[in-house]
Amino acid sequence: MTMPPAAPTSTVPEAVAAFPADAVAPVRTLPFDGEGLQGLFFRTNGTTDAAVWTDGLFMLTFWFSMFFFVLLMGLMVYWCIIYRRRPGVPAPVSPAHNSKLEIFWTVVPSSSMLVFFFLGFWGYMDKVVPAGGALELSITGQTWDWTVEYPDGTQSAQMTTLGGRDNVKIHALPENTDIALRMVSTDVIHSFWIPDYRMKTDVFPNRYTGYGFTTPKLGPEDDHPEGRYRDQWVFCAEYCGDLHSEMAAIIRVVPQADYEIWLENQGSSGDPVIDGQRVFQSRCATCHSVDGSNNIGPSWKDLYGSERSFNKAPPQIADDNYIRESILNPGIKIVQGYQNQMTPFQGVIKDEEISNIIAYMKSISVHVEQPAEGEAGEDAPGETETGAGEEG
Amino acid sequence: MATIDANKPDLPAAGAKSHPLYWKNRGFAHHFRNADEQFDACKLGMWLFLTTEVLLFAGIFCAYAIFRMLYPDAWAAGSHHLDWRFGGLNTIVLLFSSWTVASGVRAAQMGNNAALIRNLVITLICAGLFVFIKLYFEYIPKLSAGKAPGTFFSYPYAHDPHEPLWWSVYYIGTGIHALHVLIGAGLLSWVLVRAIRYEAYGPTEYTMVETSALYWHLVDLVWIFLFPLLYLIH
Amino acid sequence: MEHSIDDVHIPNPEFDPTDPHGLGHGHHGHHIITARTLMTVLLILLFFTVLTVALSRAEVWIQNTFDVVLPQWLNIIIAMSIATVKAVLVGAYFMGLRFDKALNSIIMLICIAAVICFLFFTSIDLGNRGAVSPLRATVLSPGGTGYGLDRTYDGISTAASPRPSTSGLPIAEFRRKERLAELAMEEAHEHGRTEPTEADVAAGEAEFWRIYYQDYVDKGKHPHRHEHDEHNYFAKLHFAHHDADGIEPVSRISLENVAESSPNYSKRLTGLTPGLFGDGSDHDAHGDTHNKSPNDNHDAAPADTAETDPDH
Amino acid sequence: MSTADRTHEPDHDHHDEGSYLTPKYGAMGTVWDWMTTVDHKKIGVMYLFAVLFMFFLGGVAALAVRLELLEPVRVAADGAITGQLFAPAGAESINTGNQIYNRLFTLHGAIMVFMFIVPSVPASLGNFFLPLMLGAKDVAFPRLNLFSWYIYVSGSIFGILSIVLGGVDTGWTFYTPYSTTTDADHWRVLLMVLAAFVLGFSSILTGLNFIVTTHKLRAPGMGWFDMPLFIWAIYATSIIQVLATPVIGITLLLLIFERLFKVGIFDPGLGGDPVLYQHFFWFYSHPVVYVMILPGMGIISELLSVHSRKQIFGYRAIAFSSLGIAAVSFIVWGHHMFTAMGELASAIFSALTFLVAIPTAIKVFNWITTLYKGSIAINTPMLYALSFLFLFSIGGLTGLPLGALATDLHLHDSYFVVAHFHYVMMGGTVIAFIGGIHHWWPKMFGRMYNEKAGMLGCVLVFIGFNLTFMTQFFLGTQGMPRRYASYVDEFQFLHTLSTYGSWLILAGFLVHLFNFIHSLVAGPKAPPNPWGGLTLEWETESPPIEHNFHHEVLVQHGPYDFDTVVPPHCDERDFPLPPQDQPPASH
Structure with missing residues (x-):
């Protein structure tokens, strides 16, 4: 495993270490630390005001429902037993309706519905309106990945394998901070769901949506061998295609100081190959591999400089221009054997990132003369999740 | 089969033509109690069907209203590309045909087969005229200028980026309406053929005329709203 | 028991067994309109x-x-x-x-x-998406992002209008650019060149706007309809209202003024800052917005335009 | 119930007729006879077998989906992929397996919604029993009825063709822009959309037919409030079908245009709006939820009343609540889109959504009160009715947190929603449907089924159902999104339980299947009125004769007057009346 360019110093907790801190953990689950019945429902008790409100409202409806359910089912079973049919015995005459009773059981539930509506609406407004001065994250949903951009333009390059999936991006957030999300999609509808904050909102192409939440305050219960943090899942909740179920990310709530170090470590390393590899990991690894295996898209291994044949275009050598075009406008030339599934990155990706990607592709291609045996040339291609797994 | 049994007593033959479709030879289906009930049932069924047509067009009107609200400029610009003279002419054609159809129903009720045939023929001519104006003076020139829906839009001098949407709504709305004109014309042609060949409709048997006429009026109704929305409001 | 499908129950003039009391006889209930x-x-x-x-x-x-x-x-x-x-x-x-x-x-x-x-x-x-947070009503790129337009559908002939890959442009904008390129090329050919020079491009553009307004005038719809012109998205991006003769465009409106000159667009496009994410002065928080706009490479991109701070 | 023997109408009597099932024309002739029949009973039976076949197809897809979810997909330390069932041999990525999974759940949803549950009760039991219960000889437009059957068949063929060609992965909701861009190089999605479009016409025509029949063909003496509650439910259903289905027609038509011509109305790539599609879609698809459940409610009203031999409690309240549900269903569709809509619309729709709870609650209260002082027979239909009350109550009550905005933002598109609508759709409609089939089986086919086997099947389905879907409530609240081919390890235990439950459901339905086959082949002959029902269908023979009734019927008592009327064809010793010293309360 390559040492990260900006090696974590001993003062930096391992949990917020710089790229690539992808220790393989094949089976690892997030904690189940809720209490009582509420814990059974939600795994962890709500940590923020909005989440606590939601849990409370949920439990209120639960006990309300439970009351009526037990009452009705109890009566049903009881009457079925005592009024069971006996041959030759008629059912006694009983009234066919009772206006007072019927009005009673119409009015009472109706008025409680009003309460549920107002409680729900109150909690809703709490969630959709972020606090003023919140830390604003800009989120782009894309098949099948979330790109989270911090206010300074940084994007996470930290990956892990967790709960059975590769390339789960980790996005660190400072504890006890107001966060506002501004979200947009580049292709189809997604939905950004953080179950721990009990909140989701759909992410649309060509239109902004957003919501806000507050990160929890960390306590001793969040201490791990690698440092103090709390992981929270992000899921895509609106069906978006083949890898909908893989469109997950982790929000890692860390202390403020760790957050700043982490943010620092996500910046450019100065080496285009390393940076290109980061872009690959954060944007491309869902669909492309670098070990030669075919995924949704062609593998990048030995791609650069090879001759590509297309469905509806004359063959071409994969050079810089081709790669640029394929990133920005992938629908123009579709490699034989693949479908037109990639989202155009036009307007999404920066020129610098494209150059880094090209540098990275060159470094893992046999069609390009590699600079020298050693450092970047050989190790970079092995620097994938599976390669790391073998070593770990 | 439960309901519609053949039950043919001797026909009162005086002056009647022998074909079973001749209006005096027509009875009613066995599961109805009398002919009036059957007539009412058919008419009720037709009205219910008309509600489904209204709701079908409601989708188009809804798309129109929503995008008008969101992109008023595109709608204003789009409306300026339409010529009110053709729209107005078509409105008059349809209103006139509605009148002839209503007169046709009246003729059937009065037992005046010749008038029924005359009215139906005029109506069908109006239907043809409507479609001709639509195609020749509207669709074809516009399409050849590139004012087409969606990606087919190739008119470079658009005034608003949402203009392709306007054309989508325009073509879908008027296109589905024109389709209904054709369906209605088909129904009326069938009535016409039966009126000519069998004298099938008279005072006691004009269900088919009445229901086809209702359909035709609905087509007219839809156009009464489409015309100002597309041509006049900007 | 024949399965005749047609209506064949003939009422007997003397006695109708289904209506022994003669209640349903005749069609006296049907009104004949005069x-x-x-x-x-x-x-x-x-x-x-x-x-x-x-x-x-x-x-x-x-x-x-x-x-x-x-x-x-x-x-x-x-x-x-x-x-x-x-x-x-x-x-x-x-x-x-x-x-x-x-x-x-x-x-x-x-x-x-x-x-x-x-x-x-x-x-x-x-109509009320932006009621609480104006951001929610914000359209990134008026006319669309162009996404998915290049997804061809093999079964259907698209010869009449091959679906373009618009590189993230709205279709109307894309067609306009196509036409501008065509005009520039025509200019170049006129002068015997194979590639249009800058002058050709400029001449083509002038020709474009001439046709644009000519088309306007020919249709007899408009010439003096200010309200209309004010809302004319493409016109206002590049040219002011026509001058006295109604044909020749005279001056450009600078991009900064676009939002002000168009009440409808400004309402939608500048709704970014106030409300949800700050107090309205916090423009910097959105400085990166246009990075995500698929058409920010194009100077005429409306999202870009509206989000751009005047002092940008 | 007694009939007025109108001796002066000799041509209206059908003394010598055989059962509608009796073949009269030889083998080929009989097939042709069935294919061209305008008899509502035959059409109803054909619908019954068709929808049950679709239920089987959709059920197979459901089982496959559950099987895949038995284990999470994991990338093991050595890079191997475990827990993925669907990937063909040699597949290198998770991708292939996911594609198959996505097609399977779409298949499940589309078949179950469009081809099974929407036509299920109205088109089969409704077709068969609506005219019988009204005392009519047929529906108002018999040929239209046959026509809508063929529309249904051709729509289903389109759907199956689409599946055979490789299936679609849009989800049954066809949300744009995914549905307009996926599988861009193939006709499959178009075929499936076309199938749903065509099936809509079948639904409209059936509903139209039933409304006219109810208005015009009630037997003499049958006022609106003498109609059985099943008819009320079907009537309300038909109103929704007629009013809502055209909108899905235009929606799917626009979707077809969108795919063929890229007109852009729903496509953000062309400036259109994907949320507009959702409004269009749910304006139909929310009311259609009540198209699914209302007939089930109608069945339950019949079952509870007949098998507890008891006046239904609050007849008018139940009848009007059916209409109330139909009316309210048109103004609550937005609760499917709380995560997509603006705040104002969300608030309005949330408030309106709670209106639905009121008529629904009224129905449940009335049903349970009906049991009070009844003479309750515990047999298969009654067990199903009781299961319905249990499961539907859960389904309804779990709608509360989904209607409240704050909780919905968490639960939307999660397994909680999946569990909720399965409790309503399957725990409600399917349970009622199967109960109704048992209840009317003797009438439809003239054979009794095995009561013990029926009860065993019911118990298996009930337990299996709760195991399958109760767990999904917890999955949803804990954070499991729906339509996931794979999931994180936290959820494995509950998913495994759920999959085991699905096998129990399968076992239950297999018991029913064999029971029905056995009954058709070797069941004992059914008497005309085995349960002592008072509605008109028990008046005629089992199975009914071709013209339904020997004489024109004249209604002389209400459908639930068990206190005062000995059921037709029944002995008073078996169905004793209560002492008549006190006047029965009438409604």
Whole structure:
């Protein structure tokens, strides 16, 4: 495993270490630390005001429902037993309706519905309106990945394998901070769901949506061998295609100081190959591999400089221009054997990132003369999740 | 089969033509109690069907209203590309045909087969005229200028980026309406053929005329709203 | 037991077994509308048609002659009221609802109620997206992102209009650029060049706008309709209102003023900052917004335009 | 119930007729006879077998989906992929397996919604029993009825063709822009959309037919409030079908245009709006939820009343609540889109959504009160009715947190929603449907089924159902999104339980299947009125004769007057009346 360019110093907790801190953990689950019945429902008790409100409202409806359910089912079973049919015995005459009773059981539930509506609406407004001065994250949903951009333009390059999936991006957030999300999609509808904050909102192409939440305050219960943090899942909740179920990310709530170090470590390393590899990991690894295996898209291994044949275009050598075009406008030339599934990155990706990607592709291609045996040339291609797994 | 049994007593033959479709030879289906009930049932069924047509067009009107609200400029610009003279002419054609159809129903009720045939023929001519104006003076020139829906839009001098949407709504709305004109014309042609060949409709048997006429009026109704929305409001 | 499908129960003139008391005999229940009524209704309908057209033309005339821009809702209310009156006439007389069983009218009313629900609630949502956070109503790129346009559909011939890959441009914008390139190329060919020079591009652009306004004038719709021009998205991006002769564009509106000059677009596009994510002065928080806009590479991109701070 | 023997109408009596099932024309002739029949009973039976076949197809897809979810997909330390069932041999990525999974759940949803549950009760039991219960000889437009059957068949063929060609992965909701861009190089999605479009016409025509029949063909003496509650439910259903289905027609038509021509109305790539599609879609698809459940409610009203031999409690309240549900269903569709809509619309729709709870609650209260002082027979239909009350109550009550905005933002598109609508759709409609089939089986086919086997099947389905879907409530609240081919390890235990439950459901349905086959082949002959029902269908023979009734019927008592009327064809010793010293309360 390559040492990260900006090696974590001993003062930096391992949990917020710089790229690539992808220790393989094949089976690892997030904690189940809720209490009582509420814990059974939600795994962890709500940590923020909005989440606590939601849990409370949920439990209120639960006990309300439970009351009526037990009452009705109890009566049903009881009457079925005592009024069971006996041959030759008629059912006694009983009234066919009772206006007072019927009005009673119409009015009472109706008025409680009003309460549920107002409680729900109150909690809703709490969630959709972020606090003023919140830390604003800009989120782009894309098949099948979330790109989270911090206010300074940084994007996470930290990956892990967790709960059975590769390339789960980790996005660190400072504890006890107001966060506002501004979200947009580049292709189809997604939905950004953080179950721990009990909140989701759909992410649309060509239109902004957003919501806000507050990160929890960390306590001793969040201490791990690698440092103090709390992981929270992000899921895509609106069906978006083949890898909908893989469109997950982790929000890692860390202390403020760790957050700043982490943010620092996500910046450019100065080496285009390393940076290109980061872009690959954060944007491309869902669909492309670098070990030669075919995924949704062609593998990048030995791609650069090879001759590509297309469905509806004359063959071409994969050079810089081709790669640029394929990133920005992938629908123009579709490699034989693949479908037109990639989202155009036009307007999404920066020129610098494209150059880094090209540098990275060159470094893992046999069609390009590699600079020298050693450092970047050989190790970079092995620097994938599976390669790391073998070593770990 | 439960309901519609053949039950043919001797026909009162005086002056009647022998074909079973001749209006005096027509009875009613066995599961109805009398002919009036059957007539009412058919008419009720037709009205219910008309509600489904209204709701079908409601989708188009809804798309129109929503995008008008969101992109008023595109709608204003789009409306300026339409010529009110053709729209107005078509409105008059349809209103006139509605009148002839209503007169046709009246003729059937009065037992005046010749008038029924005359009215139906005029109506069908109006239907043809409507479609001709639509195609020749509207669709074809516009399409050849590139004012087409969606990606087919190739008119470079658009005034608003949402203009392709306007054309989508325009073509879908008027296109589905024109389709209904054709369906209605088909129904009326069938009535016409039966009126000519069998004298099938008279005072006691004009269900088919009445229901086809209702359909035709609905087509007219839809156009009464489409015309100002597309041509006049900007 | 024949399975005859047709209506064949013949009422016996002497005795109708299904109606032993003769209650259902004859068609006395069916109202026959007089020819005079029908003709009157037709004339009224034609009158209203002429009226609605005349009122619509009058509005245009007033605007062109007196420069008085009547509000849009007036136009809509008048036209729709007249259409409703016409529809009621057709329903009541031509379709006979007035003389028919009430049930049929009730069915139509229920149907119209459903239509109103449909329109009302749908427009409540789409018209109020920005009620709490203006951001939610913000369209990234007016006219679309171009995504998915290059997804071809093999089974269908698209020869009439090959689906372009617009590189993230709205289709109208894409066609405009196509045309500009064509015109530049024509200019180049005229001068015997194979590649257009900068001068050719400029000449092509001038030609484009000439046709643009010519088209306007030829249609007889507009020349002095300020309201219209104010809302003219492409025109206002590059050129001011036409000068006296109504054809030659004279000056460019600078990009910064676009939002101000267009109430409708500014409302949607500058809704970014106030409300949800700050107090309105916090423009920097959105400085990176246009990075995500697929068409930010194009100077005329509206999202870009509106989000751009004047001092940018 | 007694009939007025109108002796002066000899041509209206059908003394010598055989059962509608009796073949009269030889083998080929009989097939042709069935294919061209305008008899509502035959059409109803054909619908019954068709929808049950679709239920089987959709059920197979459901089982496959559950099987895949038995284990999470994991990338093991050595890079191997475990827990993925669907990937063909040699597949290198998770991708292939996911594609198959996505097609399977779409298949499940589309078949179950469009081809099974929407036509299920109205088109089969409704077709068969609506005219019988009204005392009519047929529906108002018999040929239209046959026509809508063929529309249904051709729509289903389109759907199956689409599946055979490789299936679609849009989800049954066809949300744009995914549905307009996926599988861009193939006709499959178009075929499936076309199938749904065509099936809509079948639904409209059936509903139209039933409304006219109810208005015009009630037997003499049958006022609106003498109609059985099943008819009320079907009537309300038909109103929704007629009013809502055209909107899905235009929606799917626009979707077809969108795919073929890229008109852009729903496509953000062309400036259109994907949320507009959702409004269009749910304006139909929310009311259609009540198209699914209302007939089930109608069945339950019949079952509870007949098998507890008891006046239904609050007849008018139940009848009007059916209409109330139909009316309210048109103004609550937005609760499917709380995560997509603006705040104002969300608030309005949330408030309106709670209106639905009121008529629904009224129904449940009335049903349970009906049991009070009844003479309750515990047999298969009654067990199903009781299961319905249990499961439907859960389904309804779990709608509360989904209607409240704050909780919905968490639960939307999660397994909680999946569990909720399965409790309503399957725990409600399917349970009622199967109960109804048992209840009317003797009438439809003239054979009794095995009561013990029926009860065993019911118990298995009930337990299996709760195991399958109760767990999904917890999955949803804990954070499991729906339509996931794979999931994180936290959820494995509950998913495994759920999959085991699905096998129990399968076992239950297999018991029913064999029971029905056995009954058709070797069941004992059914008497005309085995349960002592008072509605008109028990008046005629089992199975009914071709013209339904020997005489024109004249209604002389209400459908639930068990206190005062000995059921037709029944002995008073078996169905004793209560002492008549006190006047029965009438409604």
